[in-house]
Amino acid sequence: MKSAEWDAIVIGAGLGGLTTAAYLATNGQRVLVLEQHWVAGGNAHVFRRKRAFEFDVGVHYIGDCAPGGAIPNVLRGIGLENKIEFLELDPDGFDTILFPGITFRVTKGWDRYRERLVAAFPDDETGLHRCLDVFEGLLAEMKKLQEAGPAADPAQIVRDAPNLVRWAARPLSELFDDCGLGQKARAILLAESGAYAVAPSRTPVVVHAGLLGHYLKGAYYPKGGGQVLPARLIEVLRANGGEIRTRTRVERILIEDGSAAGVRLKSGEELRAPVVISNADLKRTLLDLVGRELLSPATAGRTDAYRMSLPIFCVYLGLDIDLRDRMPNTNYWYCDSYDIEGMYQACYEGRMPEHFPLLITTASVKDPHNPHVAPAGCSSIEIMTWVPAEYAFWRVHEGPAAGEKYHRDGDYRSNKEALTELMIAGAEHVIPGLRDHIVWKEAATPVTQERYTLSTGGTSYGIETAIDQFGPGRPAPATEIPGLFLTGASTMSGHGIVGAMRGGVATAGAVLGRDLTREVDQGRVFGDPSKLSSAPEWDPWQYSR
Ligand SMILES: Cc1cc2nc3c(=O)[nH]c(=O)nc-3n(C[C@H](O)[C@H](O)[C@H](O)COP(=O)(O)OP(=O)(O)OC[C@H]3O[C@@H](n4cnc5c(N)ncnc54)[C@H](O)[C@@H]3O)c2cc1C
Structure with a gap:
């Protein structure tokens, strides 16, 4: 058997793959990242046209980026705390929602958001308070549970987390019905559902509460554009002995004696490592790169059954x-109909709805x-x-x-x-x-x-974050094949920039057998930040090629 040149190979340079790679490299692992496209970043990459315009693919705005926020914490853990600046959108209206006859500016902070909703829909006042009490209560309960850690007693959970127990996994539309909300108030609450793209009848209440909670902590854009995120992660990888190869498509994950042993590229070249982490599409990873014949029937069946976003x-x-x-410094969500559920149902039936919402940024x-x-x-x-x-x-x-x-x-x-x-x-x-x-x-x-x-299916959100596919209903980082791990939007941490990056930390932790997420949240920093360059003319797009 050939010896392994790498401790770990990561397939795919999306934010999940690069975050996992950067955390492994700063923890002493020799890491190689393989990316099929010619620029790294996956959905976080940008493209340029006519030497004049630059466009973001999938980084338009991110919540919770003040110091100590979810993404700044992930960056701090690998020495990037002061390397990426986040520019805040207008806190008094980071999203402007436009429906016929209504302009609603979404403001930072739950209290002001609540005030504006009640002012816009006085007839729905009681229902709005009840609905927002559930959202806020559920998020506060989740935070307490996370702080308590895995040792929390189930009986205690039921006592201490009534909103979570009653509502977390129920459809959003049921909560709206229970609160007696009118169609217009629902539509405003749902306007940003495009950030996960699931119908309210299929969306778990906790997913929507989480999305609102994320952005109500403030909405931000990374200075220099979306490409700075992958580029800085690559910088950490390289500074810690890792490598990335773009234009390199993996065709097969090598499994030997039941364990991951490396990858075979489209070119035929084989690269060996005892750990392989896939940031590639979940279904293609398991059914094509590994192969159905090497999966247990239960895993193969589950993988077939997953619905994509x-x-x-x-x-x-x-x-x-x-x-x-x-x-102003805002995103616009524009729609000329209030029937959000109907718009999703049309797409599920394979047709474009007559009315559809737009996000303009x-x-x-x-x-x-x-x-x-x-x-x-x-x-x-x-x-x-x-x-x-x-x-x-x-x-x-x-x-x-x-x-x-x-x-x-x-x-x-x-x-x-x-x-x-x-x-x-x-x-x-x-x-x-x-x-x-x-x-x-x-x-x-x-x-x-x-x-x-x-x-x-051309999705960027991984498997749909629906009632039967959220949280523990999504795949964990470790798979049934020793040495094979998953990272990215389809895993438990979910999609979006925060899901992919926090999930990247969790996957690195699973590889190392440590709770890295907790270590990072407690302020640990890995690697040597002084190794990172800070040349002023640094172009993240060139650097990511
Ligand atoms: C239009 C749009 C707007 C969005 N807006 C936002 C937003 O404003 N805020 C937000 O938080 N999120 C947004 N998102 C979602 C977010 O960008 C994604 O959920 C997230 O970036 C996904 O990261 P990931 O880790 O799952 O990897 P991905 O981005 O899916 O990357 C996977 C990588 O793996 C590579 N790969 C796949 N197969 C192979 C193979 N066989 N060999 C080698 N490489 C392979 C791919 O080329 C790709 O680079 C948006 C997405 C889109 C498309």
Whole structure:
């Protein structure tokens, strides 16, 4: 048997994979990261066009980034505390929700959020208080339980956590019914549900409470754009003896005598390590890279049965106007119907809803001094909505992960172009005259997303965070195959930047056999931060290639 050159190989350089890699490297492991795309970051990567505009794929805003917050803590643990600055969106209105006849500005802090909701919907006052009491109560109870640790007594949990016990795993729509909320109040509460893209009838109350709690601690954007997150993690990896190879697709995880032994690349090269961690899509990891025949029937069956989250369609525009003159530092959630449940149901049925919500966000306003975002006097903007995943809807057959060339196909293009135009028309309700100022336009479908990240169904959120698939209903970092671990959006920690990064710490802890999350929360710092460079001209995108 060949000896292993690496202690651990990480498949995929998304934020989950890179966080795991950085934590392992700073804890003395020799780590190699393999990424199929030519720039690292997965959904956190940015792309540039015409040497003029830069666009974020999947870092638009992140909650809880003040010192001591969830992501700053993860960064501090590997010496990055002062290497990434977070710029706060307008705390008095970080999201602006627009429905017909209603403009609602989401403010930082539960108390002010509650006041604004009650002022906007006085007829729903009692129901709103009850609903927010459940959200806040449940989050406070969860925090206490986490602090108590795994030794907590189940009988005590029932006594001390009534909101958690009664509501955490029930559908959000049941809570709204129980509170007697009207459709408009529900729609405002649900406007940001696109951040996990699950219908309220399938969403566990705790997931929505967690999302609101995350952003109500303040909404932030990383200075320098989304790419700074992967780039800084790579810097930690390299400074601690690790390596990353981009343009390197893993085709097989080697299993020998029932344990992980390394990987085989698409090129045929084999690389050996006693630990393999996959940040790649969950289904592809287990069913293709490992192989169904090597899984227990229970695991194979569960993996088949997991439902993926709905994917996102995104329009990227370069504009010849400075949006800072036209809008506050906010994201817009715009929708011309209140029937949020109906919009999700249409997507589940494989069709585009007649009315659909838009998230409109611009780095030109969030991070006005980043020289890469747009030339002076110009702006870049992203417009998103959730969409059906089915290949039939997008007029493709096998998908790009299987090698299908699709992007010149006439049907695919006309479908994509039609939706792009509808989304621009929707965005014009928010930024009038937008269309007249477009100097760059492109869009990404779920098929594009699959091409760049190899995710099943083109999702970026992993398996759906539904009642039967959240928390312990998701895979743990350790698998049934010794030496094989999972990290990223589909694991227990969930999706989004915070889910992927906190989950990355948990997976490194599972590899090392330690509760690293607790160590990090207690303030431990691993590695030697003085090894990290701080050249002012450092370009995160170039550095991540
Ligand atoms: C349009 C959009 C907007 C979003 N907005 C936000 C937001 O504002 N805030 C927020 O918190 N979250 C947001 N997200 C979600 C967030 O970006 C993701 O949930 C998160 O980044 C996923 O991280 P991950 O660790 O699961 O890895 P991923 O990003 O999924 O990366 C996995 C990596 O593995 C690589 N890979 C896969 N297979 C192989 C293989 N066989 N060999 C080698 N490499 C492989 C892929 O190329 C990829 O780089 C958004 C996502 C999208 C798409």
